[in-house]
Amino acid sequence: MIDKSIAAAAAATDKHVPFKRIFVTGASGYVGRNLIRYFVERGIEVVALVRSEASEQVARTLGAIPHRGDILGGGLVALMQGCDALVHAAADTDHGPATERQQQVNEVGTRAVMEAARAANIGKVVHLSTESVLATGKPLINVDETLSLPRKFAGGYSRSKAAAERIALDCNAPEFPVVVLRPRFVWGRDDTTALPALVDAVRSGKFAWISGGNYMTSTTHIANLCVAVDRALANGRGGEVYFISDGEPVAFRTFVSALLETQGLSVPEKSVPRGMVRTVAAIGDLLARLSGGKIVPPLTLQSYATSAVEISLDISKARRELDYGPVVSRKQGLEELRTDQHW
Template structure:
């Protein structure tokens, strides 16, 4: 984020955050790096879990204190001790076939981190989840937090993140509140996930719109997510879930085309019928299951559910209870990306 984005995000609340020392998992990732920048700019001490020396270097360069370890380690409580709040941002976000490793990280990792936070005396936990916990491959239209988790989720990512949510919420008590945030399509400067994948698909000639790509999507600029996390620390109720997004949904094709344009790329006009893509995804999942993971399909229902149908969110609850207001618009975020590309 630019200094302007950080400043706008910092001005989103009238009062300073009530937590002075924050422990963060996933600190070297896209979301984690920006959370560090956001809270350091607010004068808040941040300690971030770092699995490797490289991760520790990234965390330290951003102004946070690295804590070497893994979310699956025993003894995390000693590293978390002395912190007021925990933000759990670490996750295996793979959209391929389900794996035991992904389940272990997302489910067992969440359980161990939250148990360690409780043992360390942390006063509040923010668990970062995803709208994908509701994904089945069918459109999600203007959904809010009352939508039930599906019996048959789209894939391993949706299933394991839904299980992680259940674990997080089950541990929430009046003395140890756990709040869950569900952003959708996180984007912005310093993105090392969605935008690079889109760029690679275009450059490799593998990019195509699904049935024209005119369906709606909600999005979440990284500065808006950081602001929402701060507001959730201050105002989020324990045991509650909040959808986070940039505001009104936008056409998927228009938004992705604009993202690519900021990097000097033009999205191709190729389009594939949705039923065909859905069939390819189903076959891919079947082959992966039959081969017990030896066959890695080019498309899964998990990835289809993320990008092939409308996913639009109602963020009214976050507006009402957290006083959440997006601090960066689509236009501002896209201009920031253009400046980033020009400055590289």
Template sequence: MTEPNDAAIVAATAAAWPIARIFITGGSGYVGRNLIRHFVGRGIPVTALARSAKSERVVAELGATPFSGDLLSADLVRGMEGCDVLIHAAADTDHGPGTESQQRVNEEGTEAVFKAARAGSIQRAILLSTESVLADGRPIINVDESHPLPRRPAGSYSRSKAAAERCALSYNGDGMAVIAVRPRFVWGRDDTTALPNLLGAVQSGQFAWISDGDYLTTTIHIANLCHGIELAIARGIGGEIYFLGDEEPVRFRDFVTALMSTQGVKAPEKSVPRPMLRFIAGVGDRLHKLSGGKIAAPLTLQAFATSAVTITLNIGKARRELGYAPIITREAGLAEMAAATRNA
């Protein structure tokens, strides 16, 4: 099943805020590629930042115009010429101990991109954020956008993305509306992030359920995320944050088992207790810090916090203010993936 092409949805969003041209960062990444397909399929021109010849080819093959450079390029304003919308999707998503590179990409990169957008003609800017800005290792249950950021983030990814979110939203106003969207567990066709990591862990023998995987998670199919971002452009209120997700949370084990099944892989039965992993993550982070990075942590609290506890999001605000509703069901998305595997 392909992404629905509902004429009524297209007309409604176009009427709310017509788009002349979109500038996308992270265009060759998983979300970026699908955003290009989504908007090019709507007949909307797209320019995408590309930092390598390979990225330029990917962007061009998808029908967008590549602009050579990176997040800190001095000529970003020139790349945004003729664009009235920015989608900042580029990020360093590593869940390890954290690096200067991650801080530079997620924090300094966001500052540079939104500074360029302010200097250019951008009128609507979307930051692709993450629910991980709330992660501190404890369960996150049915939270809405009013939930405060933790005093002690789980790790570098959570910390740097929270800083990026604050930075982006500080640019709201003076003719540019800035909106942040927070998806959780993006999945679906063309997945080059979550699913490959899961399959790699199975193939290496390192995969194990945490406490049998018996906890809930919010997910979002890539088509639902693209649709939600389009609605955020059309109807989002400047300075606001919106959670986006599939219809209902799902048991982590059930969903991951179904994901693996679409690739013809049977999920292992091995399980480890959550308290033991939480202890290992805490000790590993401390040893890495005390050793100045010489001792590699076998598991970080960042990785634990995003995969080992209940994380469910309340998407009511997106429903009310954006008119958001998922356009593809979890069952249809899984069937699409299984069909693609059979036909590969």
């Protein structure tokens, strides 16, 4: 059964997509599953790269053609044959201490995917990145795509995704256009990442606001991200980066409270000072580094940078060049979540 918001997004985006067979990496993940739903609803054939029997079944049930493989395992060219577009959604999104595995997946894996796509004569690529490539732990207020990557990143996730982005863009060519999308705080029904973690934190008594949580944040409903991918395939200029969001930012506390309330949870009042949280995160990173990864800290600067300061995005470029606009409002997305309490 297709999600109402995904179906609505697919119906609202009635413009032509110039591709008939799309290859999706990370197809069994949260974003990948919904990309399958969206493009199948649009009447486009989706070839899904999956790594396990369970993931293969998920992709097949959603209407995709599953192919078993690994972005680090070779054989990608053969799997991509016959596809005319690629959406690279596979990534290691862990916000803990940096790991060699994360670097391999996000950097080496991206290079392997891009090289295979070029060899398979893929006509266009959308590489899914993140606003976290800019994260340092300092606020990012109404930033646009002209802001350069920082010299020092918040952590391994930001560092490896920034490297992956550079690798993807370096592959851009007139005959092989590569477009990069940077969504922020992806959410919605079927979320297996952000909302479950928030719910677990509340239920375990570990949840607390950072300095009250009243700083602004951009968000991206999963259906809006699917529309953005669609528009990037149709209109995105090769070599360009685009921020994606739900539009106007919202107070972090307001939005997270609304998310938790959809799951029948009352919002805690506990708050801790931002300076204290940053100190704990810095100590955690130091201990992880000195122990060679044997100590896994409860908080890292990477996770701090994601949730403790304002991060708001200017999506004017996506509106102008991609003809992108949010089709599912926060109100609509939250209402859908209220009818789907499963954590």
